[in-house]
Amino acid sequence: MKKWLGIGLTAAAFAAALLAPWLAPHDPLAADFAQGLRPPGTPGHPLGTDQLGRDLLARVLYGARLALFIGACTVLITAVVGGFLGLVAGFVERWPSTVLMRIADVQLSFPFILLAMTINAIVGLGLRNIILSLSAAGWVVYARVVRGEVLSVKQRDYVQAAAALGTGRARLLFRHVLPNVAPSIIVVASLQFSSFIVAEAAISFLGFGIQPPTPAWGSMLSESRDFLYFAWWLAAFPGAALALTALGVNLLGDWLRDTLDPKLRV
Amino acid sequence: MRAYVLSRLGQTALVVFLSLTAVFAMVRLSGDPVLLFMPMDIQAKDVNEFRQRLGFNDPLPVQYGRFLAGAVRGDFGESLRYKQDALGLVLERLPATLLLAGASLLLTVGIALPLGVLSAVRRNSLLDHVGTVATVLGQATPGFWLGLMLIFVFSVKLRWLPTGGTGSLAHLAMPAVVLAAFFAARIARLTRSAVLDALGEDYVLTARAKGLGEGRVVGKHTLRNSAIPIVTLAGLEAGQLLGGAVITETIFAWPGLGRLTVQALLNRDFPVVLAAVFLVSVMYTLINLLVDLLYGWLDPRVRLR
Numbered sequence: 210m211k212k213w214l215g216i217g218l219t220a221a222a223f224a225a226a227l228l229a230p231w232l233a234p235h236d237p238l239a240a241d242f243a244q245g246l247r248p249p250g251t252p253g254h255p256l257g258t259d260q261l262g263r264d265l266l267a268r269v270l271y272g273a274r275l276a277l278f279i280g281a282c283t284v285l286i287t288a289v290v291g292g293f294l295g296l297v298a299g300f301v302e303r304w305p306s307t308v309l310m311r312i313a314d315v316q317l318s319f320p321f322i323l324l325a326m327t328i329n330a331i332v333g334l335g336l337r338n339i340i341l342s343l344s345a346a347g348w349v350v351y352a353r354v355v356r357g358e359v360l361s362v363k364q365r366d367y368v369q370a371a372a373a374l375g376t377g378r379a380r381l382l383f384r385h386v387l388p389n390v391a392p393s394i395i396v397v398a399s400l401q402f403s404s405f406i407v408a409e410a411a412i413s414f415l416g417f418g419i420q421p422p423t424p425a426w427g428s429m430l431s432e433s434r435d436f437l438y439f440a441w442w443l444a445a446f447p448g449a450a451l452a453l454t455a456l457g458v459n460l461l462g463d464w465l466r467d468t469l470d471p472k473l474r475v
Numbered sequence: 476m477r478a479y480v481l482s483r484l485g486q487t488a489l490v491v492f493l494s495l496t497a498v499f500a501m502v503r504l505s506g507d508p509v510l511l512f513m514p515m516d517i518q519a520k521d522v523n524e525f526r527q528r529l530g531f532n533d534p535l536p537v538q539y540g541r542f543l544a545g546a547v548r549g550d551f552g553e554s555l556r557y558k559q560d561a562l563g564l565v566l567e568r569l570p571a572t573l574l575l576a577g578a579s580l581l582l583t584v585g586i587a588l589p590l591g592v593l594s595a596v597r598r599n600s601l602l603d604h605v606g607t608v609a610t611v612l613g614q615a616t617p618g619f620w621l622g623l624m625l626i627f628v629f630s631v632k633l634r635w636l637p638t639g640g641t642g643s644l645a646h647l648a649m650p651a652v653v654l655a656a657f658f659a660a661r662i663a664r665l666t667r668s669a670v671l672d673a674l675g676e677d678y679v680l681t682a683r684a685k686g687l688g689e690g691r692v693v694g695k696h697t698l699r700n701s702a703i704p705i706v707t708l709a710g711l712e713a714g715q716l717l718g719g720a721v722i723t724e725t726i727f728a729w730p731g732l733g734r735l736t737v738q739a740l741l742n743r744d745f746p747v748v749l750a751a752v753f754l755v756s757v758m759y760t761l762i763n764l765l766v767d768l769l770y771g772w773l774d775p776r777v778r779l780r
Contacts, residue, residue: 318756318763320759411619437623444620445627448617452615455617
């Protein structure tokens with residue numbers, strides 16, 4: 210049940226993102242002032258239109274594109290960087306490990322959203338910068354989890370045996386340790402994916418991320434606030450798309466954890 | 476015990492020092508700080524005067540030294556917008572945020588704990604299933620969307636509650652619920668699994684075997700033993716609660732620390748940003764210290780050193 214709902218919702222979100230140009234009835238940026246603020250069910254505009262007469266369905270579909278693209282890039286960057294740092298820190302111990310964990314402590318002593326937002330306020334807004342700021346704020350979780358796993362895996366007999374046979378450190382790390390911590394990396398990545406998507410929307414909502422008129426769910430919700438009194442659909446649909454995507458990915462992540470790594474606490 | 480608390484306080488100081496340094500470095504390395512501090516339509520003459528006045532013509536280490544010397548005394552400079560001491564401004568807004576966070580914490584404890592415990596004790600009952608669905612949905616629903624929908628239902632349609640601002644219990648209701656929702660969902664899920672774990676232990680079997688009533692088995696033997704993971708999560712989430720306050724306060728125009736920080740970031744009022752970073756990291760590390768001290772009290776087997 211959990212598994213299928215998770216897979217179904219996630220697949221639907223990815224399908225919407227990939228097929229947006231074909232599924233969308235209109236150009237998401239094309240304004241038509243004569244058709245402004247039409248309610249859902251208007252012929253030609255199944256989800257209605259916004260204040261500029263842009264088709265809401267098209268904007269929600271294209272929003273999925275942006276959300277999933279940002280989520281995927283961020284998860285990839287944080288998994289590679291955080292995973293690598295965690296591997297090295299756990300394997301080498303000594304000072305790199307200490308330094309890394311201190312940095313992680315400092316970073317975790319700060320709310321994730323606030324950190325990413327501060328970075329955006331300083332380095333600038335836009336697609337590339339929001340991916341960078343989310344990555345800079347998010348790698349810590351992998352580094353911590355992977356380091357912990359490596360510390361236990363490297364004590365196991367097969368690693369000790371490989372080391373006793375004279376296997377080089379790099380080979381030991383990538384052939385014997387990495388495959389055994391990979392499930393944790395995958396589980397953390399799937400659980401992080403939805404929090405990155407929600408964080409991006411929150412940051413865009415507050416005005417530090419993707420800027421209008423680009424159809425991002427967060428900035429659409431932010432714009433919808435001015436019309437809440439007479440156009441509920443502008444807030445309802447982008448938010449529902451965001452919540453359902455987050456729900457699907459969360460369920461998928463839970464299921465992956467139950468199957469791959471039931472003991473992992475994230 | 477005293478040595479432990481002292482060394483932890485030392486660590487707190489280190490963490491605060493490092494986070495201030497990080498933000499200072501980010502602000503300085505991201506280009507001309509003066510332009511960052513100034514409105515977009517500034518004249519070149521004013522920029523130079525401003526630069527001189529704020530000491531940006533000095534070498535970077537000197538500026539850093541001056542910044543740290545100020546920070547130690549709680550002096551982060553004057554807010555560029557409000558022309559008022561930055562830390563004072565931040566502290567002025569703190570009570571509103573604490574009130575909001577406190578109300579959400581009360582809601583969380585009042586709803587999530589009983590729900591989690593009951594779901595575990597009556598596993599697979601209707602309550603358990605409803606609770607599971609509610610917590611999964613609660614975790615996936617972004618706070619700012621929940622906030623907008625609540626405003627639509629309770630302010631626009633029903634006209635029961637004000638859309639924002641502060642002053643009465645009615646003003647507090649929606650922000651507190653929105654801030655509590657995510658937090659409560661996580662705590663309820665964790666409570667359920669922690670209580671289920673504890674219920675499977677031998678000492679629970681013993682307690683039941685000696686004829687103890689179910690109320691005491693759960694209330695005394697199980698809850699106390701499942702408290703540690705719950706308290707850990709609550710401590711970890713406290714920092715994220717402050718992050719959540721940023722969004723919630725913005726939606727409901729709640730005059731707290733979070734909204735002030737967002738506005739300071741939007742206005743490039745960096746003295747206020749630095750003061751807010753300082754206060755948030757101090758509070759967060761102190762909360763975690765409290766959590767660790769709680770362990771010793773909850774579980775005498777834990778030795779702090």
